[in-house]
Amino acid sequence: MEEVERARERLENIRSVKPILNGLRTISLGSWQAALKRRSSVQAYADQLKAMLPSLLPHLESQRGVVGRLRERLSTHLSLRSRGKTEGNVTSSPVRVEALVIGSERGLCGRFNVAVAGEAERYLRRQSAESLNVEFKVLGSRAQRVLGRRGFETTRAGTLSITTLPTLSLAFDLARQWLTAYEADELDAVHLIYNDYRGTGAYEPTVMQLIPPRLPMDRISAYSEDRTAARDGLWPPPIIDTDPESLYATVVEQWTGVQLYNVLLDSSAAEHSTRFQLMESATQNADQLIEELTLVIQTARRQEITQEMAELAAGAGLLGDDT
Numbered sequence: 132m133e134e135v136e137r138a139r140e141r142l143e144n145i146r147s148v149k150p151i152l153n154g155l156r157t158i159s160l161g162s163w164q165a166a167l168k169r170r171s172s173v174q175a176y177a178d179q180l181k182a183m184l185p186s187l188l189p190h191l192e193s194q195r196g197v198v199g200r201l202r203e204r205l206s207t208h209l210s211l212r213s214r215g216k217t218e219g220n221v222t223s224s225p226v227r228v229e230a231l232v233i234g235s236e237r238g239l240c241g242r243f244n245v246a247v248a249g250e251a252e253r254y255l256r257r258q259s260a261e262s263l264n265v266e267f268k269v270l271g272s273r274a275q276r277v278l279g280r281r282g283f284e285t286t287r288a289g290t291l292s293i294t295t296l297p298t299l300s301l302a303f304d305l306a307r308q309w310l311t312a313y314e315a316d317e318l319d320a321v322h323l324i325y326n327d328y329r330g331t332g333a334y335e336p337t338v339m340q341l342i343p344p345r346l347p348m349d350r351i352s353a354y355s356e357d358r359t360a361a362r363d364g365l366w367p368p369p370i371i372d373t374d375p376e377s378l379y380a381t382v383v384e385q386w387t388g389v390q391l392y393n394v395l396l397d398s399s400a401a402e403h404s405t406r407f408q409l410m411e412s413a414t415q416n417a418d419q420l421i422e423e424l425t426l427v428i429q430t431a432r433r434q435e436i437t438q439e440m441a442e443l444a445a446g447a448g449l450l451g452d453d454t
Contacts, residue, residue, distance in 0.1 A: 135431040142424040149417045155239065156410035158294070163403035166296055170396040177389045180382055184346070187382065190375035226319045228265045229309065230254065231341075233325035233398045234274020236291040240406045243326060243334070248277040250336030251324050255283075270297075270395075296399055302392035303384075309342050310384060318342070323391070325398040332408035334401035339394060344387045 232251050234244040251267070258265045268288035269275045278285050289301050312318035321342040326334035371378065 135428060138424045138427045138431075142421060142428065145417050145420050145424070149414065149421075152410055152414045152417060156407055156414060159403045159407035159410055162296065163400055163407055166396050166400035166403060169296060170393060170400065173389055173393055173396065177386070177393070180386050180389065183382060187371065187375060187379060190371050226263045227317070228258065228263050228320045228322060229318060230258075230265050230267050230322045230324055231288055231305070232267060232269045232271075232274055232278065232285070233323065233395065234269065234271030234277070235402045236271050236273065236293050238273055239409060240402050241409055243402055243405055244271070244274045244277045246334070246336050247274055247324060247326050248281055248283075250338065251278060251283065252281065254322070254324055254338055297392070297395040299388075299392055302395055303388040306341075306388040306391050307384060310344075310387060313342050323394050325394055326401045328397045328401040328404070330404075332405050334405065341387065341391055341394075344383055345390065346383070346386060 230251070232247060234247050255265065267278070267283055267285045269278060269285045270288050271291050275285055275287065288305060291297055309318060309321045313321075320340065323339045323341050325337060325339075327337040329335050
């Protein structure tokens, strides 16, 4: 009987927890799908920014040959050390890098934060080998906790929402701060360390360079090699009736903010899809346990009824003495 009572207690506990699992599963599914949908919208906006470059570059070049400077300052193939070097390849100052680690604000997502912390450790070893001066910032209290246990000194870059997707304002505020520091020569690069979404419950720890901005250099190269490539931009061609350099600065700022927001949405999609999968598995396990415990209780009840009937029959003299 003691075993049956324990089974009843466990059954009651599991039945009380199951609605919570179902609720978390539903919320995670909704957030996951919302992140994918918003990521698609953000990508469409990024494509519009990219399409502006061929139409904007002729106005910039007519003033000061900006295409050459774009290649020099924004090409993704340049070494980060270039801004800290003088003639003769003598390093005048160490390269200053900020690394933003993007994790989660809440748990119940498996090894999500452990994976991104492991990538941060590998990243730090690589940067230490190149004598780069790295400052770590983090988004997500869970990730910050894991990094703290591993000996990382981090500062909080902001707060992620527990129930909703990351905000666009968070991405643009961070992008403006970093671009301002970059232009003032107070910062040489910004790297993002995050879990890249790879499908349902699948992600891969990834490092991405955000600053210097990764502009679509293929369009810039095509323009410099063939002026007719500018026709591949927006149609009809936009009329530029403002300072081209100010417009270019706005495009760079928007492009950088959009790239950061895309990463935040990728990380969010990976987090919520992982949580959904875990809650789905937990719900299935709960259903299986409910079936098993219900069977245990029903079997014990049938045995109890059979025993009572046997005792009643014996008391009424309906059962003969085998001896």
